[in-house]
Amino acid sequence: MSQDLSPMVDNVPWVSLQHHYGSAEDIPALLLASATDPDAFGELHNKVYHQGGGILSAAPPVLPVLVLWAHDPGFALRDAAIRFIGDLAQTARKADPEYVNAAWPTAWQEALPRLLDLLSDPDPVVRRAAASPLGQAADQVAHVLPALLARWHEELDEAARLKYVLAAAQLLRDTSGEWPVEVIDWLSSLRENENPALRFAGAMAARHCGLGGRDPRHVDEAASYLSTADLAVWHDVWSVGRRVVGRLLWWTNDFLDDDRDGRTRLAATLLGSADADRRTNALTTAAAVMERWRSPVTTLLPLVANRLSDPDSRQRRSAASILASAGRAAAPWTAQLLDACEDEPAVALPALQALVKIGAPEAVGLVADLLDAPGHTLSRSAGCNGPSLSNLLKLLRPAAAQLLPGVRRRLTSSSMLVEQRDLLLVLANWGPDARDAFAEITSFIGTEAEDWALDALIALDSEEAREAALPAVVAAKDVPVSTRAAVRRWKVTGEPGELLVHLQADDPNLRQHAEVLAQLGPAAARLADRVRDRTALHRGWALVELQYALWRMTGDPEDGLSFATATRLAISSDGVFGRYCIRAVGNLVSLGTLAAPAVSVLRPLLTTDVRPTRGIPDDDLLCETVREVLAAAGSVSPCHRSPSSTPPN
Incomplete structure (x- = not known):
């Protein structure tokens, strides 16, 4: 670090300023430490920016230091300092004026000429980074847009050229003034550019700023580019690692936003890509489109189902998970899902979940087999999208009679509390359909699993079950009495008096007890006026x-x-x-x-x-x-x- 920060740090009344964690009196030490310590720089960023939302009083005097670092070849984190500036500038642009410190606009205007100078920096990484904060300068478009356009014509770095295009689109979208004709001509001409990345960036820029409305060519260009292009340049645009495909596709969908037909067409095209990473991310895109709109299901779900036979197991797993989320709409692919149940567990479990939700009769037997499978835990899942066996059992309540023998065997043989809990929760979910498990449930009274056993007994809704639960429920004298305990006593004894006294004593929180009051119904009529008073709040x-x-x-x-x-x-x-x-x-x-x-x-x-x-x-x-x-x-x-x-x- 070659710059002396003392003049910029010593003359600021930091004690009277605030950052997101309190007094800014610690900022001078952080600024000095950040010159050589990346961890200190990270702490500075967290305290001054945090997660956005507002510009506090510490940010304006920190901004000139960040600009100084951005220009200093001896500062190791130049691009990070510029991104820090961009974070603050974006927050200032998006936040309500009441959450932006009054000193920020002046500090920002004073910093802008120095930020524009960064467009001529010898380091292409710096030039790329500089486009981001400049794209937030909607109040200075008369200065920034001509500078971006002029530099674009001179720029040799492809990633920097892409970022200038995107920054210009951001400025056009956010400005309330008239759009410069030369900038419109520049962005419009990109559709004819020989560079495919620039053609794609031009299409996304046009969609972002509203140039050309919902021109279908924007989607065609994106689909064509994303299907086959070498995306290496986007690693440089965003300074990211291996997940550039996913980020680029997410970014494209964000630009297309509520263009249902465009996003459907994009997903459909990419699902046929020869590249596995693109297909994986296209499946995610297809799922997002179908979750937002109803009509694309008829177009996209068959294409998703085709991926059940993909050579890449990631595709098969994602396809099975999406079909599981589609409910009965996945019924036409029952045969393929049955085949997928023979695949590796990461594919087989979501495929089985899809069959359960479809209502396929074969699913009952497959779940019963898993109950008796050695080493298959109830909570085992296929990654973040996979179902647990206990959740599948809850979905299969209509088949409780067929599955209950396996659940009873598993419950009797289990020595793990977490498994006992899951099985008892399943039986509570099945309610009266689980009455044949009465003996197994009662065996857990007096054990660590008693709480869940009591709920399962109550759910059986039989006199025999209530009598079995009564001693433990009466003996559980919580001090103070919890709502859960009072509800149990009411459901076991049939006497609501203690529960009503508890609810009446907790009058300020009646809103939290609305579900219990609805269950009590007429038995809670004496509290009606109190509840009616709460409705006004x-x-x-x-x-x-x-x-x-x-x-x-x-x-x-x-x-x-x-x-x-x-x-x-x-x-x-x-x-x-x-x-x-x-x-x-x-x-x-x-x-x-x-x-x-x-x-x-x-x-x-x-x-x-x-x-x-x-x-x-x-x-x-x-x-x-x-x-x-x-x-x-x-x-x-x-x-x-x-x-x-x-x-x-």
């Missing part, structure tokens, strides 16, 4: 849950209408995300025709192409649930599950 799905509890407690049609209205408002304002919301929608069935206020927002959930909830299985479950609600409300006739639906958990 909540909105969205929290309010829906409280209104449902109130309806179950009182049976008052006015409370029912309030529940339906709250659901309508929650769907309109917050959308439907995850099974928590889907269950809340399903509770409308209990209203019958009183659900009418929600009908107007429920119908569009069936017709929209954009999935209202995340993933195909949840979307299928939502559609089935909505149809049941509409039927109960008298708006449609009851209908069967759609072909792409999954069985209920």
Whole structure:
């Protein structure tokens, strides 16, 4: 390090400034240490930038030091210093003005000429890095765009040229001023460039800034380039390692954003690529498209299924996992999935999961075989996408009678607490269908697994099971009494008094007990006024849950209408995300025709192409649930599950 930082550090009142971890009084020492210590530089970045969100008072006086380092050939982390500047500049551009320190705009304007000088630096790594912060200077496009264009014509480094194109597109997108004609001509001319990487970058730049709208040629250029191109230059663009293919494809999809047809066509093209890495990432792209929109399933799912016979096991595993996520839509490929169950475990387990969700009869026997397979643990999974055997068992509750003997044998022979827990949770999930396991469950009373055994006994819903659970439930005198313990005692004894006293004593947290109150129903009617008071404090799905509890407690049609209205408002304002919301929608069935206020927002959930909830299985479950609600409300006739639906958990 050849520069003296003292003048820039000593004259700043650091004690009165703040970074994301508190007082900035430690910044001078970090600045001095960062000159030679990469760890200190990382700590400086974390404290001043953290994860973005705002520019605090320590950032403006740090900026000139970063600019100084960016220009200093003796500083080992020049490109990192420039990226640090880019992080701060991006935060300042995106954050609400109230979260940007008042000194930042002046510091940024003073730094900009020096950043522009970096475009002429002898080091191509520095020139590449400089494009990123310059792309954030939307308030200075009159100076930055001409500089990028002029330098582009002189630049010999391909990665730097690509970054100038992308920085210019960023500036055009973010500026509120008139676009310079010469810059538009520059970006438009790239479609004729002899360099395929520049043609591709030009297409993505045009899509990013809105030049040419949704021109299909953008997608054609991306599909052509990504299918066959040598992507080595993008390692230099992003300074990344081996995962450049995945990042480039993610980046392309981000630029295409809500172009459903374009992203579908891109995924379809890349799924036929000869390169294994491109096919792997194309499968991820196809999954993301199908999870966001309904219509692309008919185009993309057959192409995904073709990859079940790919020579690369990564493709087969990904294809099986995607088919598993597609629910009953994967039914046409039952035979191929059965073959995949003979593959290595990383492929076989998601293939088996797909068969379970399809409802294939063969899946029951395959899961039963795994139960008795030596060395196959219940939690074994095929990577991050693979299912656990215990989850497959929960999905197969309709086949409980066939699977119960194997579960009982496994439970009796198991000596591992985690496995005992998983099996008891499965039996609790199966409820009365697991009554033949009564003896095995009761054998765990008085052991470390007692908690899960008690829940399984209660779920059996028989007098015999309640009598077996009673001594342990009564003996468990929590101090203070937990809601879980009080619920158990109510379900075992049938007496809600202790639970009601507990809920009443926890009055400020009644919202957290809404599900229990709904289960109590009329038995909790004396708490109705307290719950009604709480409804004024909540909105969205929290309010829906409280209104449902109130309806179950009182049976008052006015409370029912309030529940339906709250659901309508929650769907309109917050959308439907995850099974928590889907269950809340399903509770409308209990209203019958009183659900009418929600009908107007429920119908569009069936017709929209954009999935209202995340993933195909949840979307299928939502559609089935909505149809049941509409039927109960008298708006449609009851209908069967759609072909792409999954069985209920």
